[in-house]
Amino acid sequence: MKISTWNVNSIRVRSEQVLKWLERSGADVLCLQELKAPEEEFPYELFKEAGYHAAVAGQRTYNGVAILSKEEPEEVSIGLSHLAPDHPLNEQRRIVAATVGGVRVVSAYLPNGESLESDKFPYKLEFFRELRNYLDATFEPEGKLCLCGDFNVAINDIDLYNPEERGESILVSSKERGALGEVLDFGLADCFRLHNKEQGRYSWWDYRGGMYWKGEGMRIDYLWATRPLADLCVASDIDESPRRWKRPSDHTVVWADFDV
DNA sequence: ATGGCGTACACCGTACGA
Numbered sequence: 001m002k003i004s005t006w007n008v009n010s011i012r013v014r015s016e017q018v019l020k021w022l023e024r025s026g027a028d029v030l031c032l033q034e035l036k037a038p039e040e041e042f043p044y045e046l047f048k049e050a051g052y053h054a055a056v057a058g059q060r061t062y063n064g065v066a067i068l069s070k071e072e073p074e075e076v077s078i079g080l081s082h083l084a085p086d087h088p089l090n091e092q093r094r095i096v097a098a099t100v101g102g103v104r105v106v107s108a109y110l111p112n113g114e115s116l117e118s119d120k121f122p123y124k125l126e127f128f129r130e131l132r133n134y135l136d137a138t139f140e141p142e143g144k145l146c147l148c149g150d151f152n153v154a155i156n157d158i159d160l161y162n163p164e165e166r167g168e169s170i171l172v173s174s175k176e177r178g179a180l181g182e183v184l185d186f187g188l189a190d191c192f193r194l195h196n197k198e199q200g201r202y203s204w205w206d207y208r209g210g211m212y213w214k215g216e217g218m219r220i221d222y223l224w225a226t227r228p229l230a231d232l233c234v235a236s237d238i239d240e241s242p243r244r245w246k247r248p249s250d251h252t253v254v255w256a257d258f259d260v
Numbered sequence: 261a262t263g264g265c266g267t268a269c270a271c272c273g274t275a276c277g278a
Contacts, residue, residue: 061269112278204278207277211264
């Protein structure tokens with residue numbers, strides 16, 4: 001079972017690229033982030049023709065997440081479901097969960113935070129804390145769970161190109177790493193790191209300044225699995241090829257193959 | 261170098277991303 005995740009930065013702009021990647025990879029599940037479109041503008045038909053169901057939590061202009069899957073998704077849930085639907089952390093469409101082939105899959109677009117001084121930064125930290133509470137309230141570390149998406153944190157210094165220059169700044173600060181570490185400590189393993197130990201492997205490169213071509217990026221997109229699922233992870237990697245296609249997203253695909 | 265580039269919405273600029 002091949003599970004994958006991709007921040008597409010607008011599903012309407014990138015739908016043909018998503019189809020192309022699905023055809024090439026044969027992925028069973030693809031989690032999407034930053035749809036930037038409401039449900040009624042999601043290209044359901046296009047993916048249905050390619051053999052994929054879609055569980056969508058859409059939003060116009062900002063955010064929006066989805067799970068594409070060959071098998072029909074079950075028990076679809078939108079948002080941090082342990083909180084009220086009108087809770088401030090559920091106003092933005094950042095979480096969708098579904099059960100596919102016996103695996104609970106969560107597609108997550110975690111807040112960016114903007115800067116350490118921004119009002120959006122405490123919102124980011126609060127979202128991380130409640131994401132951990134969501135896992136505690138909804139799942140078991142002994143079950144098969146895959147939490148993946150754009151987490152907007154480079155969790156270790158080897159996950160960015162210029163750690164010494166960045167110091168304490170957005171995407172790398174100790175507060176963000178600590179709060180995301182609490183999520184990891186639910187009992188999750190970073191699937192990419194099970195199979196790749198080297199520095200300099202990234203999932204996002206800024207459009208500005210040709211950062212991809214300079215090899216200067218960050219690993220901020222992840223695929224994390226509970227132990228019972230991680231133990232079945234036979235391969236995992238970042239596929240940079242979509243970042244080199246014409247009119248790319250600034251993020252690329254992370255995938256993991258599980259022997260289930 | 262808070263710029264760079266890209267997307268959305270809408271209006272010909274502004275907000276936002278990371």
